[in-house]
Amino acid sequence: MTEPTPVISNELTSETPVMAFAQLQLAAPLARAIAEMGYESMTPIQAQAIPVVLQGRDVMGAAQTGTGKTAAFALPLMQRMLKHENASTSPARHPVRALVLLPTRELADQVAEQVKLYGKYTDLRSAVVFGGIDMKPQTAELKKGVEVLVATPGRLLDHIEAKNCVLNQVEYVVLDEADRMLDIGFLPDLQRILSYLPKQRTTLLFSATFSPEIKRLANSYLQDPVTIEVARSNATASTIEQHFYSVGDDDKRHALHQILKSRALKQAFVFVNSKLGCARLARSLEREGLKTTALHGDKSQDERLKALESFKNGEVDLLVATDVAARGLDIKDVPAVFNFDIPFHAEDYVHRIGRTGRAGQAGLAVTFVAKSDLRLVAEIEKLLKTKFDLEPFEFDEDLPDIHKQGHINDGHRLYQHRDGVPARSAYAERPRAPRPEFRRQQAPVDPFFEKPYEPSLPPEAAPAWEAAVKPAGRSISSNIKPKRKVAALFAGD
Ligand code: AMP
Numbered sequence: 001m002t003e004p005t006p007v008i009s010n011e012l013t014s015e016t017p018v019m020a021f022a023q024l025q026l027a028a029p030l031a032r033a034i035a036e037m038g039y040e041s042m043t044p045i046q047a048q049a050i051p052v053v054l055q056g057r058d059v060m061g062a063a064q065t066g067t068g069k070t071a072a073f074a075l076p077l078m079q080r081m082l083k084h085e086n087a088s089t090s091p092a093r094h095p096v097r098a099l100v101l102l103p104t105r106e107l108a109d110q111v112a113e114q115v116k117l118y119g120k121y122t123d124l125r126s127a128v129v130f131g132g133i134d135m136k137p138q139t140a141e142l143k144k145g146v147e148v149l150v151a152t153p154g155r156l157l158d159h160i161e162a163k164n165c166v167l168n169q170v171e172y173v174v175l176d177e178a179d180r181m182l183d184i185g186f187l188p189d190l191q192r193i194l195s196y197l198p199k200q201r202t203t204l205l206f207s208a209t210f211s212p213e214i215k216r217l218a219n220s221y222l223q224d225p226v227t228i229e230v231a232r233s234n235a236t237a238s239t240i241e242q243h244f245y246s247v248g249d250d251d252k253r254h255a256l257h258q259i260l261k262s263r264a265l266k267q268a269f270v271f272v273n274s275k276l277g278c279a280r281l282a283r284s285l286e287r288e289g290l291k292t293t294a295l296h297g298d299k300s301q302d303e304r305l306k307a308l309e310s311f312k313n314g315e316v317d318l319l320v321a322t323d324v325a326a327r328g329l330d331i332k333d334v335p336a337v338f339n340f341d342i343p344f345h346a347e348d349y350v351h352r353i354g355r356t357g358r359a360g361q362a363g364l365a366v367t368f369v370a371k372s373d374l375r376l377v378a379e380i381e382k383l384l385k386t387k388f389d390l391e392p393f394e395f396d397e398d399l400p401d402i403h404k405q406g407h408i409n410d411g412h413r414l415y416q417h418r419d420g421v422p423a424r425s426a427y428a429e430r431p432r433a434p435r436p437e438f439r440r441q442q443a444p445v446d447p448f449f450e451k452p453y454e455p456s457l458p459p460e461a462a463p464a465w466e467a468a469v470k471p472a473g474r475s476i477s478s479n480i481k482p483k484r485k486v487a488a489l490f491a492g493d
Contacts, residue, residue: 019047027082029121030075037117043068044230049204050076058225059204060218066354067230069176070114073100073204074148077172078119081147085123094125094145095169099197101153101190103180104324105130105301106308111176112150124148131155132301139164153181153189160196167196175221178207179214184324187217194221209347239357240365244377245393247368252340253284255393259366260290262396265335267311270320271352273341281340282320295321323348326355339367342376346383 019042021034042050045063052059053076063069077098086093100115102108112128119126126148129138135158142149142164149156149165159165173194175181181190203222207214218225247255260268270285272278275296282294293307293316304325311319319326323343337356343349349367357363369377369390381387 024050026075027079027122029082030079030118033118033120034071034075036120039071043072045069045228046072046075048228048230049073052226052228053077053202053204054079056080056202058202058222060210060222060225060227061204061206062208062210062227062229063206069206070111071118073174073176073206074111074115074118077174077202078115078122078124078148080172081124082122084147087123091143091145094147096146096149096165096167097169098148098172098174099156099167099170099193100148100150100174100176101156101181101193102150102176103152103184103186105132105152106304106325107177108150108152109305115148115150119148126150129155129159130301131158135159135162135164153186153193156193157189160193167193168198170197170201172202173197173204175203175205175217178205178217179209179211182211182213182217190217208351240353240363242353242365242367242388244367244369244388244390246390247370247393249370251393251395252368252370253281253288254395255368256285256338256340257288257290258396259336259338263336263364265364267314267317267334268319268336268338269326269334269352269355270318270338270340271326271343272320272322273344275322277341278320278322278325282318285318285320290318291316292318292320295319295325297322297324299325323351326352334363336364336366339365342367342369342373342380344376346376346379349380349383 021031021039021042024042026034045061045067046069049059049061049069049072053073059073061069061072063072081097084097088094100108100111102111108128108130112126115126125144125146127138127141127146128150129142130152131154135155138155138159139162142159151159156165160167175190181187203225205214205218205222205225245255256270259265270281272281275298278294278296279298282292285292293310295304295307299307307316307319310316320340323345334355337353339349339352343352353363353365355363356365367377377388377390
């Protein structure tokens with residue numbers, strides 16, 4: 001038996017300031033909002049960044065996702081903007097004073113949601129604009145005037161060109177997930193947007209990694225920034241138990257079922273490398289009785305937000321996602337992340353497994369390694385400066401053979417009745433008519449791509465694997481052992 005892979009140490013050190021929010025003397029409306037959200041102590045990035053931003057200094061912050069960086073910039077910006085707070089209905093009294101730029105629609109939506117919560121008891125207005133949806137409602141909101149504008153670069157430029165917003169009174173700019181913005185190719189858009197802003201301003205740049213490109217961006221746009229690095233830029237949180245299992249491509253779904261069941265996992269992220277693979281896997285898992293939704297770049301904006309929402313509110317158990325679609329999403333308490341495919345870029349391993357073990361929660365990251373993947377594993381090891389044990393995967397014979405039963409499904413049940421009682425799985429509860437795609441397997445066009453993906457279970461149903469087949473008498477894999485957990489959110493180095 002192989003010992004579990006050691007987690008990477010990222011412990012709280014004596015240098016890491018741990019401060020209560022009360023010590024900051026935040027303005028009453030902000031203090032009230034965060035108290036309501038249950039924040040007591042600041043996370044390391046907050047303890048370091050908030051006082052610096054309150055002084056009006058530029059910041060170059062390296063922080064992995066889930067460290068609390070949104071509050072680290074949003075709270076001090078709002079505190080400084082409170083002097084402009086007013087309840088006037090005149091748009092002229094509410095010019096854009098803070099601009100927060102993010103690479104993806106989901107991230108923009110998520111940050112805007114948090115900003116709204118922090119500003120709940122102030123008269124500061126905030127709005128979010130991103131592409132893929134109608135510009136009109138965004139335009140109407142912008143025309144009324146907003147102090148804090150959260151945006152993706154492309155859509156913001158559309159609004160600037162349409163003269164829907166004026167940025168000549170911007171005092172604060174946040175470039176969040178800056179490395180991702182450069183990866184996506186937003187540099188020219190960023191340069192154009194920054195050229196519309198007053199030179200006198202505070203600029204905050206956050207990035208998971210400080211690549212040479214990011215340093216160049218910082219040199220061009222930040223003035224004498226304070227560098228804040230609360231966690232190694234390529235570190236994984238110490239709350240995450242990581243496993244690398246040797247599993248052939250054809251056995252990965254089987255292994256996934258087995259781990260979900262043996263660990264009694266309620267929800268998980270499953271990462272794949274391609275949009276097509278994402279859609280296919282989501283479909284297979286759904287067919288095998290798991291409530292699954294897919295998140296990839298070919299989905300419409302509306303579908304992506306719906307997929308995210310249904311996962312967040314627990315309507316679906318598995319979110320199968322590609323890297324671009326899932327990067328940085330704040331979905332808390334995801335008990336596990338599966339790397340169904342190993343990411344092509346080792347940095348994406350860090351981002352993927354950052355979905356679990358967040359905000360001090362314990363997490364599990366499982367990576368399936370086929371023979372051809374060994375080179376990619378070596379790259380992850382090089383990045384993280386850690387050697388991982390490649391563990392053999394022990395298949396439990398009690399589990400359903402999904403290759404025989406689930407894969408070519410024609411109404412056949414994957415999960416059997418237990419003790420004469422129908423198991424609560426998608427197949428047991430809601431036998432379905434064969435889907436058109438099974439009948440037309442040779443068709444050149446996959447109808448899946450022509451309609452939104454729809455999970456087929458009602459929200460209240462339990463995860464299918466909880467009820468599927470008879471429970472294993474022993475732990476499925478003797479390789480899985482719990483690790484000592486350390487609160488990641490408050491750990492710095
Ligand atoms: P972020 O890295 O900004 O996406 O934050 C990750 C999650 O941690 C969010 O859901 C925040 O609401 C939460 N969070 C941020 N700061 C704190 C804090 N000081 N105490 C507790 N939760 C926090």
